[in-house]
Amino acid sequence: MNTQLSPALLVLEDGANFKGTAIGKIGTTAGEICFNTGMTGYQEVFTDPSYFGQILVMTSDHIGNYGVHDEEIESDGIKIAGLVCKKFSQYYSRKKGTDSLDSYFMHNELVGISDIDTRELVRHIRETGAKNAIISSENFDIPSLLDRLKNIPSMDGLDLAEKVSSSQFSLMGDQNAPYRVALLDYGYKSNISRCLLSRGCYLGIFPWNTSAEEVKAWAPDGLMISNGPGDPSAMQYAVDTIKELVDGGIPTFGICLGHQLLGLASGLKTYKMHHGHRGINHPVKNLVSGRSEITSQNHGFAIEYDESLAHKIQLTHINLNDDSVEGIARKDIPAFSVQHHPEASPGPHDSMYLFDQFIELIKNHKV
CATH class of the missing domain: 3.40.50.880 (Class I glutamine amidotransferase (GATase) domain)
Known part of the structure; x- marks a missing residue:
C-alpha cells in the first residue's frame, strides 16, 4: 500500500492544468483524456480494452472503496493509460474483495492522480472537446510536459x-x-x-x-x-x-x-x-x-x-x-x-x- 503521499500534475494539451496527489506508480503517462459517469463497476471499466490509450476521469466521488475482485475483469489486465479521480480509497471494505485498488494499480504499474476537482475538469472537457493529456508524478514543469504532449498521436486516425x-x-x-x-x-x-x-x-x-x-x-x-x-x-x-x-x-x-x-x-x-x-x-x-x-x-x-x-x-x-x-x-x-x-x-x-x-x-x- 502506498502510504506516502506524493504530488502529481495533470496537464491538458490546451494548457489547462490541475495539481493533485499521485496514485499507483510514480511516473508519467499520456493519452486522450475522457470521462466516465458511472458510479460503480470501476474495475470492469479499467480493464475494458476499448479504453486502451486513454486517460480516464471518473466522475464518481469515491474510487477504490470496494477494492477489486479477480472475477470482475473484462480482459487480462488494466487497459486505461491513466486515472484521474476526486477521492481515492487506499482501504476497501467488501467481503468478496481480493485486494485494494491501490495494490492493483501498483501491480499493473498504472500512473494516476487524485484530489482533482473532477466536476471542473469534466466541464472543461465537455466545453472544449476531447484532447490529449499527461499525468506526471515525477516532472512538474508544465512547458516540458506540453512539449511531450506534442509527440502523442491524436486518437483521430489511430488504429489500436x-x-x-x-x-x-x-x-x-x-x-x-x-x-x-x-x-x-x-x-x-x-x-x-x-x-x-x-x-x-x-x-x-x-x-x-x-x-x-x-x-x-x-x-x-x-x-x-x-x-x-x-x-x-x-x-x-x-x-x-x-x-x-x-x-x-x-x-x-x-x-x-x-x-x-x-x-x-x-x-x-x-x-x-x-x-x-x-x-x-x-x-x-x-x-x-x-x-x-x-x-x-x-x-x-x-x-x-x-x-x-x-x-x-x-x-x-x-x-x-x-x-x-x-x-x-x-x-x-x-x-x-x-x-x-x-x-x-x-x-x-x-x-x-x-x-x-x-x-x-x-x-x-x-x-
Missing part, C-alpha cells in the same frame, strides 16, 4: 486493434454446442464471450488481422464483431474482411467498434465525436419496438446515417440525449449492430435481448 487483440486463433466453449460463432477480436470484452457461451455458442476467436478466407474456412454459423479502441476509419483491412463476410450472408452482430466497422462495410461513414459517450446510464430508443433502454456506453466515434442508403440499411436505435446513431440493421442480408454495450459489465441489462436476437438470426439462417 493490434495492441489489444489476440495474437493467434483460439477456441472457447463446447465444440458440440449448437452454434459455431466466429468472434473477430479487435479488443473484445470478456462478458461478450460469456453472453455467447451461455446461449449455446462454440467460439472461434480470430485475431485483428484475420482474412475473410480464414474465417470462412472455419465454417461458422454466425459472426460477432467485437468492440475495441481507436478510429474505425483507420482499419480498412477490417472493413474489407467484414464486407466480404457479411456480403456472403453470414448472420452478423457488431458491438461498439464492431458496429462502426459494419457501418463502414455497408457504405456509411464514421466521425469523431466532440467528447464521446462513456457511462452506464445512457438512454437509447429502439425504433423498431418503440421501447426505451438504459445502456452502458464507451465510445468516442460514431456512425453517420445516410438516408440515401435507407433501401438497404435500417436505422434501429438512436441516442435520446443527442440523436446519434445507436443501431443499424441491414435489410438485404442478416446483419445488425449497436453502438452501446448490451453485455453491460458494468451497467444495466436492458439490451441483453440483442444476444437472443443474434441467436434467432443464426437459427433462421440454418433452417
Whole structure:
C-alpha cells in the first residue's frame, strides 16, 4: 500500500492544468483524456480494452472503496493509460474483495492522480472537446510536459486493434454446442464471450488481422464483431474482411467498434465525436419496438446515417440525449449492430435481448 503521499500534475494539451496527489506508480503517462459517469463497476471499466490509450476521469466521488475482485475483469489486465479521480480509497471494505485498488494499480504499474476537482475538469472537457493529456508524478514543469504532449498521436486516425487483440486463433466453449460463432477480436470484452457461451455458442476467436478466407474456412454459423479502441476509419483491412463476410450472408452482430466497422462495410461513414459517450446510464430508443433502454456506453466515434442508403440499411436505435446513431440493421442480408454495450459489465441489462436476437438470426439462417 502506498502510504506516502506524493504530488502529481495533470496537464491538458490546451494548457489547462490541475495539481493533485499521485496514485499507483510514480511516473508519467499520456493519452486522450475522457470521462466516465458511472458510479460503480470501476474495475470492469479499467480493464475494458476499448479504453486502451486513454486517460480516464471518473466522475464518481469515491474510487477504490470496494477494492477489486479477480472475477470482475473484462480482459487480462488494466487497459486505461491513466486515472484521474476526486477521492481515492487506499482501504476497501467488501467481503468478496481480493485486494485494494491501490495494490492493483501498483501491480499493473498504472500512473494516476487524485484530489482533482473532477466536476471542473469534466466541464472543461465537455466545453472544449476531447484532447490529449499527461499525468506526471515525477516532472512538474508544465512547458516540458506540453512539449511531450506534442509527440502523442491524436486518437483521430489511430488504429489500436493490434495492441489489444489476440495474437493467434483460439477456441472457447463446447465444440458440440449448437452454434459455431466466429468472434473477430479487435479488443473484445470478456462478458461478450460469456453472453455467447451461455446461449449455446462454440467460439472461434480470430485475431485483428484475420482474412475473410480464414474465417470462412472455419465454417461458422454466425459472426460477432467485437468492440475495441481507436478510429474505425483507420482499419480498412477490417472493413474489407467484414464486407466480404457479411456480403456472403453470414448472420452478423457488431458491438461498439464492431458496429462502426459494419457501418463502414455497408457504405456509411464514421466521425469523431466532440467528447464521446462513456457511462452506464445512457438512454437509447429502439425504433423498431418503440421501447426505451438504459445502456452502458464507451465510445468516442460514431456512425453517420445516410438516408440515401435507407433501401438497404435500417436505422434501429438512436441516442435520446443527442440523436446519434445507436443501431443499424441491414435489410438485404442478416446483419445488425449497436453502438452501446448490451453485455453491460458494468451497467444495466436492458439490451441483453440483442444476444437472443443474434441467436434467432443464426437459427433462421440454418433452417
